[in-house]
Amino acid sequence: MRKLVIGGLCASLIAGLTACNDGTKATTEAVKPETAKTATAAAVEKALTSGITFDNMDKSVRPQDDFYLYVNGGWMNTAEIPGDRTNIGAFYDLRENAKQDVKAIIEDLSASDTLTEGTDEQKVADLYRSFMDVETLNKLGVTPLKATFDKIAALKDKNELVTFFAENQVNGGGTPLAFYINVDAKDSSRYATHIWQYGLSLPEKDYYFNDSERFINIRKAYLEHIEKMFNLAGLENAKASAASILALETAIAEKHWDVVETRDSTKTYNKFEVSELATLAPDINWTGYLAALGADKQADIIINQPSYIQGFNEVLKANDLDTWKTYMTWQALTHAASNLSEALDNENFDFFAKTLNGQAEQEPRWKRGVSTVSSTLGEVVGKVYVKRHFVPEAKDRMEHLVENLRSAYGSSIDSLDWMSEATKVAAKDKLAKFNPKIGYPNKWADYSKLSIKADDLVGNITRAAIVEHNRNIAKLGQPIDKDEWHMTPQTVNAYYNPTMNEIVFPAAILQPPFFNLEADDAVNYGGIGAVIGHEMGHGFDDQGAKFDGEGNMRDWWTEADLKAFESKGKALIAQYNGYQVFDDLHVNGELTLGENIGDLSGVTIAYKAYKMSLNGKEAPVIDGLTGDERFFMGFSQIWRVKMKEEALRNRVATDPHSPGHFRAIGALSNMPEFYSTYDVKEGDKMYIAPENRVKIW
Incomplete structure (x- = not known):
């Protein structure tokens, strides 16, 4: 799926095919959290705490050797990952809490026996019911996909096939071409159409070509999975279809850019006149494709990976129509699998969660239902979440x-x-010109055009995708919506958006260990302060630094300054390339460069801001810790995480964020203030010689 070009704190934000869903009736009135708990009154009357979780520490580890394990090692040694999860830790535990909070909201909104058709409450209640009604889903089987299967079977030629790619995307299905709307990176006053490479089921192109035993076994398991899914769906020629699908996906993968190339904002900005597309890829039915998307009136389009489009043109020609029909049948089936019968849902889980990520058990169904509601009707739930869980003081x-x-x-x-x-x-x-957005949107999105039915889960998801696509298409030719959010308030994350030059902090991340209203400033500057600095740092990382204050990608550097900046980036790449995740796998310093700059900039600037906030006074000693100690420990404890090996390997291969362990020690190893606080000397494992330490901002 297309990764929106923003800098996120924890995980990539997906747009394009599954763009972030917006919410309820639009209003310019901000939510007034009048029912939220007014937490700080008691805190004012008592001494502030250190905010450090001492039980998580492992004091057998020297802080100079591995500060992450010193702060988090006790927890690392004893914490167990539940069978229905692949990771636990600061981010992930808050996300679990958010699911419980959203579940309560859904249950309250659904409490009435007589819900009025078309209201937000009815939509939330019936969407959740449609997901939880397994008996109906089992009876339906693949019937909800029959119209799509019939449409695929009826395709007469490749012109109709390409048109169907677009139709299937509008309906929320898979396609080799991911169309989306975003702000034009070189003219931030307008929205532009874009196309991103897509079409793979495995996480990244290397999964199709790597000849190590692990990847060979994954491809074998993938073949078996496709065959099982075709058999469960009652589709013919399951074994031959599986081989055909893997072969076609491999041909598509061969044309894909790798994960390092795709994060390069300069390389991925390639504006074409629509009239030029026939020259770029003459066998693609551009007229039918753009018309089906509702984008046929546009004069230009940004092609993110032009060589992929050219290569895909060749793949399109080289494979016959029946092969493409089989592939698109698979795209329909695999994208809908988690919303179909238990048998299909469980087989989908067995491969994508268990085999690829090491997750032993499915999440309880209610959790997945909550996630479906939150991603489909996110701001309906978000409005209530803010009232209940976000205090004005925060x-x-x-x-x-x-x-x-x-x-x-x-x-x-x-x-x-x-x-x-x-x-x-x-x-x-x-x-x-940074625009901070904190907690929740100034206006809430409108779901009035979305119809939700209690007995039609696949239809609900399809209709939601259509409404979202139409909402995005309607942006074309309109002023930029400065109030739009790409995360819901109940999301535990944060992001920077370069074309809007905005830093965004949803309500759900503003709680311990990131943000603690009852704790002294030191731990908050080390936690949420470093998060704020991280998102600001994305404005000046290797990609964000290509954009100016208005959100336009342009060169605002002198040649000498740019060379100096790039030199510092190369040093950071080399440092992170040296971190071993497993004996046979190290961090990809090029892939993670932007996030590593964000982490280093974030903690550096947060420390500076903390010291400035003291106005020359000494910080108090709390729980036996100085202010500087609390700051650095606060930073380290937000990266506390434990992951299944399979999930961690996938993250290293595809995620632009370094693993949490190295996010903590990597940034701190470059900070002179950390060295003086903990008396780090040559010979200590975190020691980097002064001339080799990286200071960017």
Whole structure:
């Protein structure tokens, strides 16, 4: 799926085929959390805590050797990953809590026996019921896909096939071409159409070509999985179809750009006149394709990977129509599998969750139902979530923290010895134009056009995809919506969006260990302060630094400054390439460069902001810890995570974030203040010689 070009804190945000869903009736009124708990009154009357979870520590580890294990090692040694999960830790545990909170909201919204058709409450209740009604799903089997299967079978030629690619995407299904709407990276005043490479079922192109035993076994299991799914669906020629599908996906994968290339904003910006597409790929029915998407009136389109489009043209020609029909039948089946019968759902889980990620058991169905509601009707739930779980004091304190971080960033830019004055002026202009969004949207999205039925899960998801596609198409030619969010309030994450120059912090991340209203400032600057700095840092990472304060991708650097900046990036790549995840696998420093810059910038600027906030005073000692110790421990404890090996291997292969362990020690190993706080010396495992430490911002 298309990865929206924004810098996220924890995981990539998916757009295009499954764009973030927006919510309820639009209004310019912000939610007033009048029913939220007013938490800080008691905290004011008692001493603030350190905010450090001492039970998680392993004091047998020297902080100079591995600060992450020093802070989190006790927990790492004893914590067990439940069978229905592939990971546990700071992010993931908060997400589990959010699911419980959303479940309560769904149950409350669904409590009435007489829900009025078309209301938000009816839609939430009936969507959840449609997911939980396994008896109906078992009776239906693959019947909800019959119309799609019939449409595929009736395709007469490849022109109709390409048109169907577009139709299937509008309905939320799979396709080799991922069309989406986003702000034009070189003209942030307009929305533009884009196409991104797509069409693979395995996580990344290397899964189709790597000849190590693990990948050979995955491909074998994938073949068996497709065959089982075809048999369960009552489709013919299951074994031959599986071989045909894997062969076609392998041909598509061969044309894909790799994960490092696809994060390059310069390489992926290629604007074509629509009239030029026939020259780029003459065998693709562009007229039918764009018309089916509702985008046939556009004069231009941004092709993110032009060589993929050219290569796909060859794959399209080289494979006969029947092969493509088999492939598209699989795309329909695999995309809908988790919303079909128990048998199909369980087989889908066995391969994609158990085989690929090591997850032993399915999540309880209610959790998956909650996720379906939250992703489909996200802001309906989000509006209630904010009222119940987000206190006004949290937003006030966050706004204060953001401005302190902004001031510290400006001060840091002023003091850089490697950047010229001309570039500093442009950098500070961009910094001044950062737009922070905290907690929840100023206006809520409108679901009034979405019809939800209690006995039609696949239909509900399809109709939601159509409404979302039409909402995005309607943006074309309209002013940029500065109020739009790409995460719901109940999401435990944060992001930076370069074309909007905005930093966004949903309500659900603003709780311990990231943000603790009852804790002293030190741990909050080390936690949420570093998160704020991380998202600001994305504005100045190797890709974000290509965008100016207005969100336009342009060169605002002097040549010498850019070379110095790139040199620092190369040093960071080399540092992270040296971190071994397993004996046979190391962190990909190129893939993770942007996030590593974000982490290093974030904790550096957060520390500076924390020291500035003391106004020259000594921080108090709390729980036997100095302010600096609490700061660094607060930073390390937010990255606490434990993952199944299979899931971690997949993350290293595909995720632009380093594993949590290396996010903590990698950034701190470059900070002189960490060295002085813990007396780190040559010979200690975290020691990097001063001349080799990386300081960017």
